[in-house]
Amino acid sequence: MSKAYIVSTGIICAIGEDARECLHSLQNGKHGIGRAQFLQSNWVNERPVGEVKLSSQQLADNLNTTRDWPRTALLSGIAVKEAWSPFARTKTDFAVGFLSANTVGGMDKTEDFFGDFLKDNKAGELRDFVNHECGAVTNLVAEFGGFKGFTTTVSTACSSSANSIMMAAQMIRDGLLDVAVAGGADSLCRFTLNGFNTLGILDNELCKPFDANRKGLNLGEGAAYLVLMSEKAVEAYGAEPIAIVSGWGNANDAHHQTASSPEGAGNKLAIQAAIDCAGLLPEDISYINLHGTGTENNDSSEGLAIEAIFGENVPPASSTKAFTGHTLGASGAVEAVFSTIALRDGIIYPNLRFKMQMPELTFRPNTRMEEAADVQHVLSNSFGFGGACTSLIFSKC
Amino acid sequence: MLKLDLYIKAFSALEQQSANLESSEVDTKRSYGTPSPLLALEPDYTNTIPPMQLRRMSKAVRMGIGAAKNCLEMAEISKPDAIIVGTAFGCLQDTENFLKKMVEQDEKMLTPTAFIQSTHNTIAGQIALGTQCMGYNNTISQHGHSFENALVAAALLLNEKPESNVLCGGVDELTQTAFHLMQRAGLFGEINSEKKSVAAGEGAGFLLLQKSNEAALACVRTIHSFTEKDIEKALAAVWESLKEQGFNEKANALWLGISAEDTMNLLPAEADEIQPHFFKGKTGQWGTVMATAICKAIQESPDNSRVFMVNNFCEDWSVVVLEML
Numbered sequence: 001m002s003k004a005y006i007v008s009t010g011i012i013c014a015i016g017e018d019a020r021e022c023l024h025s026l027q028n029g030k031h032g033i034g035r036a037q038f039l040q041s042n043w044v045n046e047r048p049v050g051e052v053k054l055s056s057q058q059l060a061d062n063l064n065t066t067r068d069w070p071r072t073a074l075l076s077g078i079a080v081k082e083a084w085s086p087f088a089r090t091k092t093d094f095a096v097g098f099l100s101a102n103t104v105g106g107m108d109k110t111e112d113f114f115g116d117f118l119k120d121n122k123a124g125e126l127r128d129f130v131n132h133e134c135g136a137v138t139n140l141v142a143e144f145g146g147f148k149g150f151t152t153t154v155s156t157a158c159s160s161s162a163n164s165i166m167m168a169a170q171m172i173r174d175g176l177l178d179v180a181v182a183g184g185a186d187s188l189c190r191f192t193l194n195g196f197n198t199l200g201i202l203d204n205e206l207c208k209p210f211d212a213n214r215k216g217l218n219l220g221e222g223a224a225y226l227v228l229m230s231e232k233a234v235e236a237y238g239a240e241p242i243a244i245v246s247g248w249g250n251a252n253d254a255h256h257q258t259a260s261s262p263e264g265a266g267n268k269l270a271i272q273a274a275i276d277c278a279g280l281l282p283e284d285i286s287y288i289n290l291h292g293t294g295t296e297n298n299d300s301s302e303g304l305a306i307e308a309i310f311g312e313n314v315p316p317a318s319s320t321k322a323f324t325g326h327t328l329g330a331s332g333a334v335e336a337v338f339s340t341i342a343l344r345d346g347i348i349y350p351n352l353r354f355k356m357q358m359p360e361l362t363f364r365p366n367t368r369m370e371e372a373a374d375v376q377h378v379l380s381n382s383f384g385f386g387g388a389c390t391s392l393i394f395s396k397c
Numbered sequence: 398m399l400k401l402d403l404y405i406k407a408f409s410a411l412e413q414q415s416a417n418l419e420s421s422e423v424d425t426k427r428s429y430g431t432p433s434p435l436l437a438l439e440p441d442y443t444n445t446i447p448p449m450q451l452r453r454m455s456k457a458v459r460m461g462i463g464a465a466k467n468c469l470e471m472a473e474i475s476k477p478d479a480i481i482v483g484t485a486f487g488c489l490q491d492t493e494n495f496l497k498k499m500v501e502q503d504e505k506m507l508t509p510t511a512f513i514q515s516t517h518n519t520i521a522g523q524i525a526l527g528t529q530c531m532g533y534n535n536t537i538s539q540h541g542h543s544f545e546n547a548l549v550a551a552a553l554l555l556n557e558k559p560e561s562n563v564l565c566g567g568v569d570e571l572t573q574t575a576f577h578l579m580q581r582a583g584l585f586g587e588i589n590s591e592k593k594s595v596a597a598g599e600g601a602g603f604l605l606l607q608k609s610n611e612a613a614l615a616c617v618r619t620i621h622s623f624t625e626k627d628i629e630k631a632l633a634a635v636w637e638s639l640k641e642q643g644f645n646e647k648a649n650a651l652w653l654g655i656s657a658e659d660t661m662n663l664l665p666a667e668a669d670e671i672q673p674h675f676f677k678g679k680t681g682q683w684g685t686v687m688a689t690a691i692c693k694a695i696q697e698s699p700d701n702s703r704v705f706m707v708n709n710f711c712e713d714w715s716v717v718v719l720e721m722l
Contacts, residue, residue, distance in 0.1 A: 042504045115500050129578055135540035152546040155517035155538040163535055170553040194499050195512035252525040252534035258513045269531055386522025
């Protein structure tokens with residue numbers, strides 16, 4: 001039995017190429033959403049996105065790898081490199097586990113391949129579809145990182161990387177792993193942009209999470225990872241723990257394939273389970289990093305679930321998706337990194353673009369950048385298609 | 398090697414038969430060496446899935462619900478406490494349908510149904526919806542280890558909540574496009590060896606897992622999964638893994654999901670006493686075939702025997718020790 005210590009983080013998303021850049025953007029209210037420069041789609045003028053400001057070629061160059069990698073793998077590799085670099089040279093006997101997550105796999109490559117393929121089924125390059133699967137993306141990065149331990153990919157829509165972090169923490173608890181790089185990645189692609197577009201839940205302007213006049217979400221992309229270690233491994237690596245993964249709750253809404261139940265039944269179960277797992281009470285939570293996509297349905301269900309648990313004492317809460325866009329399978333990990341920084345630096349992030357209180361809620365999101373706050377425990381929510389609901393709690397060591 | 402001790406209370410898997418992928422007609426003239434796929438025999442869904450929903454459901458989701466529901470009936474449980482699905486390729490047909498329309502219609506006039514069902518966790522989500530299970534729900538997509546890692550997720554959950562009934566399965570569908578592309582990538586046909594041809598396949602297999610041995614039929618004792626591109630190294634590692642898990646002293650049967658040629662290189666002379674059983678002759682080959690293979694092994698093995706199972710899918714290898722109770 002060991003706690004899962006967070007000893008390092010890595011991140012790339014629309015507001016920065018590493019944790020330092022992301023924090024700088026968050027502190028300065030600088031979001032990363034706008035017209036796509038690299039995503040090729042007929043919708044780029046009408047649907048703003050949170051794109052990483054580097055082409056796939058630039059990402060490949062930065063990683064010293066090949067452009068044959070899907071963009072999701074490139075983003076994943078960049079964030080993994082940042083997270084793992086403090087320990088990459090230390091020799092130990094631990095097999096490093098890699099628990100990743102994504103929803104699109106190599107879809108950007110498949111899209112390019114598929115056009116040619118539809119015209120002639122002998123056309124197209126093998127290298128453009130062999131990495132289509134979610135697991136293939138993980139394997140590319142596992143090999144790149146030299147990770148030889150347990151390797152897996154979770155694919156539970158928008159809660160994917162919250163679940164990979166949960167699994168890594170469970171494995172460390174049970175002594176099945178001592179070191180895990182856990183998180184996830186997803187790149188923008190035509191498939192998801194068009195998919196979300198058909199559902200009518202993309203805002204054609206900048207998204208407004210938890211605002212009464214919210215019109216939908218902006219898609220984003222990115223990757224983020226935590227390096228988790230057992231007590232034994234912390235000692236062996238001489239690592240300095242930043243925080244711990246103290247609680248998790250995974251539940252299903254069992255309501256609809258894409259929509260949340262109006263009262264957020266699954267959300268409520270996941271949040272409560274995470275609080276119980278951490279051995280805390282609702283009043284112990286210092287900050288909630290909301291799932292807060294900016295869709296009518298999500299924010300209402302999530303807000304009501306939070307009120308059901310926290311009553312009139314909802315702690316400061318904000319959605320950082322107004323900065324990053326919704327990075328889908330990566331979002332749980334992106335927000336896990338933000339939560340870790342919040343604990344480390346005593347920060348509570350602002351919820352950008354909030355103007356009007358949602359009528360069904362009594363609480364409003366935090367809109368100011370709070371520094372020097374007393375942040376002891378952070379709750380981070382991730383909800384998705386298929387009724388997927390996962391909440392994580394990060395705590396000071 | 399991970400010690401899991403997952404007790405199996407009930408199991409259910411779809412059968413496979415050789416069939417034409419385009420017409421779904423049974424291929425009676427199937428001969429070894431030709432890559433004619435083995436398709437899942439789907440159950441009658443009339444009492445399982447409402448007709449309106451069934452029409453829109455892809456084969457992967459239907460198969461998953463069919464096998465899951467049957468597994469629950471066998472266990473006499475209407476609602477499990479947790480649902481975990483391993484799927485290597487996810488919902489391929491819906492992914493293809495949406496992708497094809499997106500390309501052909503140049504991103505115009507698209508409808509959401511195929512997209513919302515293309516998500517990998519549609520199978521686990523729909524089982525949750527059908528059983529009204531609001532508990533733990535997870536989906537693992539790790540190539541040839543998707544189901545094996547789903548078992549690990551189940552063990553982690555059972556350590557946390559020992560009273561849970563965990564429904565854990567492996568589901569993958571074969572589509573024409575996937576079949577064609579996998580052939581192009583050399584996945585099928587290449588590993589044919591003498592009369593032990595490995596055909597492409599698809600299926601769904603589910604286990605009802607629990608922490609206690611009460612009323613259990615079998616137990617997944619240990620699992621060892623690894624990825625290795627070099628076939629010689631892989632076979633050496635499999636043999637080491639078999640020995641480490643007690644093959645020489647304890648094995649009563651050896652179920653292999655590898656080719657006959659690989660088997661000759663795998664087993665040293667002293668292992669001659671055990672005649673390997675090549676399960677992919679009946680099931681075919683897909684990423685989560687181990688779920689179906691475990692179901693078949695439980696069905697066909699005598700009580701108090703130990704079945705050592707080896708699977709290979711591309712570069713992914715796994716060794717599972719199944720103990721019959």
